[in-house]
Amino acid sequence: AQSVTQLGSHVSVSEGALVLLRCNYSSSVPPYLFWYVQYPNQGLQLLLKYTSAATLVKGINGFEAEFKKSETSFHLTKPSAHMSDAAEYFCAVMPLAGTALIFGKGTTLSVSS
Amino acid sequence: NAGVTQTPKFQVLKTGQSMTLQCAQDMNHNSMYWYRQDPGMGLRLIYYSASEGTTDKGEVPNGYNVSRLNKREFSLRLESAAPSQTSVYFCASRLDSYNEQFFGPGTRLTVL
Numbered sequence: 001a002q003s004v005t006q007l008g009s010h011v012s013v014s015e016g017a018l019v020l021l022r023c024n025y026s027s028s029v030p031p032y033l034f035w036y037v038q039y040p041n042q043g044l045q046l047l048l049k050y051t052s053a054a055t056l057v058k059g060i061n062g063f064e065a066e067f068k069k070s071e072t073s074f075h076l077t078k079p080s081a082h083m084s085d086a087a088e089y090f091c092a093v094m095p096l097a098g099t100a101l102i103f104g105k106g107t108t109l110s111v112s113s
Numbered sequence: 114n115a116g117v118t119q120t121p122k123f124q125v126l127k128t129g130q131s132m133t134l135q136c137a138q139d140m141n142h143n144s145m146y147w148y149r150q151d152p153g154m155g156l157r158l159i160y161y162s163a164s165e166g167t168t169d170k171g172e173v174p175n176g177y178n179v180s181r182l183n184k185r186e187f188s189l190r191l192e193s194a195a196p197s198q199t200s201v202y203f204c205a206s207r208l209d210s211y212n213e214q215f216f217g218p219g220t221r222l223t224v225l
Contacts, residue, residue, distance in 0.1 A: 043216040098210035105155040
């Protein structure tokens with residue numbers, strides 16, 4: 001069965017520091033990959049998606065992610081954290097076109113001043 | 114354009130009570146989904162509907178039923194609520210096979 005693993009349920013950074021949230025997937029073929037963000041008491045909002053075009057994907061709010069097939073990874077990065085980035089982040093995979101998303105368990109990002 | 118809407122926002126039930134969670138989207142999307150979110154578990158798929166008139170089970174369907182009333186609406190029913198169904202429920206929709214899912218704001222359900 002397909003699965004998504006997010007390493008680290010909680011990541012803490014200082015404002016201005018690099019943000020790195022890790023995501024690995026299991027799939028025999030390159031899947032469609034997504035990162036969502038959830039702010040407190042809200043629904044999920046799409047940050048970015050990979051759909052087999054460029055391997056480096058840029059999203060909203062300065063985030064980007066790189067698809068590495070050899071490592072089956074899709075890590076999310078942001079060069080400089082802002083206080084407003086504090087939220088929960090979910091990596092998700094769509095194993096085949098048209099199938100439902102499979103979500104990782106999420107990583108909570110805390111940003112301190 | 115309201116996107117995906119869910120009602121109610123909050124609900125408290127007693128064990129054994131029934132209720133229906135409503136979801137509607139105004140984006141003319143074909144597929145709709147129901148997830149539950151529990152701490153440390155991420156989002157788990159309950160049921161989905163690939164198109165009007167079709168529904169399929171997801172990862173955790175036990176204790177739930179769904180109805181795809183028309184293209185816009187997809188409801189989730191708890192026939193006899195249990196404390197294990199205390200969760201936050203999210204509805205989502207997707208235009209077609211290659212696009213992302215759009216999520217509603219969620220329903221926080223507590224079963225006592």
